Every structure is written in structure tokens, then in C-alpha cells.
Amino acid sequence: MYNFVKNTHKNISGITIIDSGKPGENIGLIAITHGNEPVGLKIFEYLVNEFKINEKLKGGKIYLIANNIEAYIKYSKSEDKNKFRFIDDNMNRVSNKKFKNGSYEHKRFYELKQIFDEIDFVIDIHSVSKGNDLIGISDTKYKDKAEKFFDVETILIDEIGNTGSIIGEFIRKGKEAYGIECGNHVDDIGFKNGVINILNFLVYYGFINGRIDKKHDNIKIFEFIEEIKVKTDNFKFISDFINFTKIGENEIFAIDEYNELKHNLGTDIYLGIIAKNPKKGDGAGFLFRKLK
Template structure:
């Protein structure tokens, strides 16, 4: 199966890296998949890029690095083995954790990149969402033809793109709808083409891509929702981005009540399907636009 080769291919003796080289000077662009092992949409997009860019020789300049971040979690069909890889890049190294060791192995490769795009998908939403640093909102609006953009101070975050930002690499993320949504996959492919075109790796007119979104909703990360135990439950089904009233109780965990204490214009977004104490349950956002 073609997808398996992305787990086996090596670059500088590190497995899980496929390099597409134009043979011409240009930027090193990293596209990351399976940071969470159960989010396989990135591997499917890798297959699309391998066939469409390498075989049809569409790459105009530079190199594209297709990086499988968490191959063991993918093989085990789980989100992560020991730790959420997208939360640990600003933490003290833990030699007992597979994700810490894998990220440490990949850091020299990530350090070679000029631009990074990390591909994800949702367990509980069909939304397509772009993620960027607070200083890159206008660029993100120009790249991605998506209705929703999430903004964070990435240099402070434990995400993979947070690590890249701290190393002066441009970093973006994209959520391609639900894990198994074919529509999310197709739209995700188009967004990756938009991304590569913006950075002049390919010519956009070959792909008939347009950014025709009339309004883009901009949300800023404010607070992570962290369960205390595996008994955490939301007070009602939350899907997409849901407005919260001031002091509204939105979740409970044993005797603890989770309230919106951040004031007005606050939204609950990216709710986990099965929240666990070892991972987040979602986030609270402030709507900027």
C-alpha cells in the first residue's frame, strides 16, 4: 500500500520522512501528518501530493518534506502512546515517553525547514479550520479559503508549530474536518495546494484554486479545558464553536463545575468526543472577527 512507504522512507537515516526535491533553489517546506496517530487524513494527502507533484512534476522550486510525526501511534491506531505530541514541545524532556523521544529525533529535520504545515482532523466536528500565530492572521486569511481561523501565541505553546515558531520557522495548522470525512479530505487537499501555491512551490493556475470565502471567523485561544478524571462530561452536546453565556456551566467532573469566567464573546470549540484526564477536553476561545 502506497501509504506505508511514508512510514518507511528515510532522510538522514531517520524513518518516516519523504523528500520531494525540485532540483532548484527554494524554500524547504514541511508538511506534517499523524502528529496524532488516529488522524490519518495527512497520510492520504501525502499520497495525493506524491502522485500529483512528483509524477506530474509540478514542483517549481525548493523541497517538500512529508513527515510522519507519530508512526507508532498510527500503527497502534491510537491518538498517542504516552503523551500528546502536540502539547510537549515546551516541556522538559521525558526519556520514558515515546512521543518525547520521537520529537527529539525529528528536531534536527524540523530545524531545516523554512515553513511548516501540520495536518489534523477532528473526532467530533466536520469543520475545516486553519490555525496560526497571532502575528500571521492576514497571511493565513490569504492562504486558506476557510471560514474559521484559530489564533494563538504559538511561541508559548507546546504544539509542534509552536516549536517551529520558536526556531523562527513559519508554522500553520489545518483541521480537515472529521477523521473519516471524504469531503474534509477533498477540501483539505485544496487547502494544501493553496498553501504550496502561496509559497511559490507550485503554480496555482494548474489547480483552479480560488479563495472565495466572503467572511472568515477569527477565534483566539483563551483557555484549555482540562479534565480532572475520566468522569468529565459536558453539560450538553457541543459541536463546532458554541457561544457561552457569562458564568454558564458547560462541564462537570466529579464535584467540580466548569464555568465561563472569561466574560462575553466566549466560545467553546474543538470539544473532545471522549475527554480523558490524560488529554484536553477542548478549548475556550474569544471571537475576534
């Protein structure tokens, strides 16, 4: 997997390009936006070495992008596989922030922006630290398309162009961009689910021949409401919640040092994408409203 970290394009590390040699648009697959989420690199390896994507690409180019290289290298050398999500800042929150000198993730994002400009469609590949949830992520305006190719249990929608996520950078430039949580960081099921969804994505946008492989019916749709921000080193949930647990209005669901966290957002509010041992300054999860 280190080849995908070392390969370069325009003297920028972490970029592997598969060129069909034929005209067409360019599609991007992004891995390791968080260093402790290697599933995307495993999918890259499968596409190149087993699936032989170079022989099946109908047109244009595929960009395989390893985002947070330094965090991944530290993660790969660590015995604690929940560490090194990032070095200085969550890379999935920096795209609409003022540049922070001294932050590896800010520098890396600004380095990659020129590569992102070459891409027309993109999907950012993630995994979860708790549970084994299979989740698609879409901007509100692309929800109907997302439902056609994602083979997932749940789709989360948001006005992603207003966020600091990596795919927010693409949405703001009028490009179609999605995210996927394939399952748990360390579970092979996540890799297998990721492969199915990435191939579906490539088929749907006409980059390879094939059919959409969908086994999940009655996909649940949730809308992002707010992120749970960790403000101290003494944050903890009051229970061992599973993803998409319903949280009642004014129900205490976490304690951040001496502050009790609860919401007054009304009914049908759910807690999801729960982080395991979140760091101060990062997110511990999100509150969602169920739409379907």
C-alpha cells in the first residue's frame, strides 16, 4: 500500500493516476483523509492489482489520492490502531478554514488543491472506529443520485458545500462529490463493502462497464444537524451508544468535563458516526434528524 503514498504527480506525493488513453472526464478516489482509516488504500490495491482497472477504464483518468500521508505513516507504525487520525487538525474540517501556518493538514490540503482542480467526480473513502456501519454521504442536491449507486444501510445528507470537509471543496466548485463510511477500521467487511460501492460508483458514472450491485433495500436517510465538538480532555458519552441511537429532547447524552450535553432540537434526533476516544478539538459524532 505504500506505493500509493509514494507515487507522485506534479511533484506531489500520494497521487497515482490511471490513464485510459482516451478522452473523457476524470474521477477521483480519496483514501486516508484520516490516517487511521486504511481501507481506501486496500481498495486502491484491489483496483490496480486484482481488478486491473487500467484494462477496464473506458475513458478519462482515475486519480487515486492518499490524503493524510504523515498521519497514515505514524498510524502504520503504531500498536494503537485508533491513534493518528490526524497530526495537527482534522483534515476533514480544514477545506473552508483560514490557512493555519504550522498545521500539517492545512499545508497538505493546500498542496492538493491543484490536483483536486483536475477532477470532475470524487468519492472520499472512510471507515468508523465504533461499530461496523455502512454509510453513504451526499450533498442534498445529489441525494437522488446517491440512492441509485450506494449499496448501504444509511445515507446522510447535508449542505456539504458549507462545511470544511474534503468533498465540500469539490461541491463549492460545482463538482459531484460523495463520501462513504465502509465499516470498521480493522474489519475485512469494510474492505469488501468498500469495493462494491466504489465499483458501483465507477459504473454509475460510466467509467467502467458493469451493473450496479445493490443488496440493501429501504435505505434510511438522515440529515446532518450539528457536530458534537469535544472541548476538554475529559469528554465521555454517558452510555455505550451504538450509531443512530435516538436521543430525546433535553436527554443528557455526554459529559465534557463539567458540562452536560443535551439537545433541544425536537423529535426524531439521532446520535451517529460516534468516535472512539475523541480528542480535544475534534468531533465526537453528530446529531441527525431522520427523514426516511
